[in-house]
Amino acid sequence: GNSVTQMEGPVTLSEEAFLTINCTYTATGYPSLFWYVQYPGEGLQLLLKATKADDKGSNKGFEATYRKETTSFHLEKGSVQVSDSAVYFCALARSNDYKLSFGAGTTVTVRA
Amino acid sequence: ETGVTQTPRHLVMGMTNKKSLKCEQHLGHNAMYWYKQSAKKPLELMFVYSLEERVENNSVPSRFSPECPNSSHLFLHLHTLQPEDSALYLCASSHTGNYGYTFGSGTRLTVV
Numbered sequence: 001g002n003s004v005t006q007m008e009g010p011v012t013l014s015e016e017a018f019l020t021i022n023c024t025y026t027a028t029g030y031p032s033l034f035w036y037v038q039y040p041g042e043g044l045q046l047l048l049k050a051t052k053a054d055d056k057g058s059n060k061g062f063e064a065t066y067r068k069e070t071t072s073f074h075l076e077k078g079s080v081q082v083s084d085s086a087v088y089f090c091a092l093a094r095s096n097d098y099k100l101s102f103g104a105g106t107t108v109t110v111r112a
Numbered sequence: 113e114t115g116v117t118q119t120p121r122h123l124v125m126g127m128t129n130k131k132s133l134k135c136e137q138h139l140g141h142n143a144m145y146w147y148k149q150s151a152k153k154p155l156e157l158m159f160v161y162s163l164e165e166r167v168e169n170n171s172v173p174s175r176f177s178p179e180c181p182n183s184s185h186l187f188l189h190l191h192t193l194q195p196e197d198s199a200l201y202l203c204a205s206s207h208t209g210n211y212g213y214t215f216g217s218g219t220r221l222t223v224v
Contacts, residue, residue: 034212043118043202043215089155093212099168100213104154 002027006090006103013080013110021075021106023064023090031092033057033066033073034100038087047075047088080110115139118203118216126224127193133219135186135203144186145213146178147202155202161186162208193223 007022025031032051036044048057053068064075073090090103116137125131135144146158160168161180175197177189186203200220204213 032212036215041217041220043116043217044204044213045215046212049212091212099157099160102155 002031002092002094002101004090004092004101004103006088006106008104008106010107010109013108015081015110015112016079017110019075019077019080019084019108021088021090021108023073023075023103025071025073025090025092027071027092027094029095030068031094033064034091034093035062035064035073035075036089036091036102038089038105040086044089080108082110082112084108085110116203116205116214116216118201118219120219121217122220122222124222124224125190125193127195129193130189130191132190133188133201133203133221135188135205135216137184137203137205137214139205139214141205141207141214142183143206143208144180144183145204145206146186146188147204149200149202149218151199159188190221193221195223198222 003026005024034049035047037047038044048059050057050066053066056065062077064073087105087107089105091100093100119134143162145160148156157170158172159178164180175192179187200218202218203216206213
């Protein structure tokens with residue numbers, strides 16, 4: 001079946017530090033991959049996505065590259081801010097299937 | 113109004129009450145979802161509606177009863193809940209293609 005595994009948190013960083021959240025997936029075919037972010041007290045928001053191998057999704061300084069050879073979609077940001085404190089979810093949707101499979105979420109806290 | 117709107121944002125109810133959560137989307141999506149998010153647990157998919165038909169019910173207790181009267185509205189009717197049902201209930205919508213979901217801000221439910 002489809003599944004997503006992301007690194008366990010919590011992750012605590014200082015401002016301007018480099019952030020990486022690992023995500024690997026298991027799926028048949030060529031899934032689409034997503035990162036969602038959930039700020040405190042809010043629902044999930046789509047952060048970025050990639051729909052085919054070697055695609056790079058980017059938004060708000062975050063990037064993730066769809067690596068089929070390693071079945072990975074790691075999230076990175078070069079210099080985090082306090083406002084990036086949130087829970088980050090990796091997710092996938094199989095080809096021709098609209099249902100998303102979510103990872104467990106990684107809590108990130110950025111200290112000033 | 114655009115996006116996915118959930119009401120109420122907060123709800124406190126007794127175990128003998130009956131209440132309903134409402135979700136509305138004006139994105140032209142044709143699939144809608146209810147998720148439960150409890151502290152320190154992964155997102156739990158509860159129900160999926162596609163083209164106004166329920167296509168998935170993930171072993172949810174009968175005290176939760178969904179209703180999808182049209183493609184823009186989704187309800188979750190609640191009755192005789194238990195304290196462990198306290199959680200953030202998230203509604204989402206999507207096209208029936210793997211484009212990702214748009215989430216509402218959620219209803220924070222507390223059962224006393």
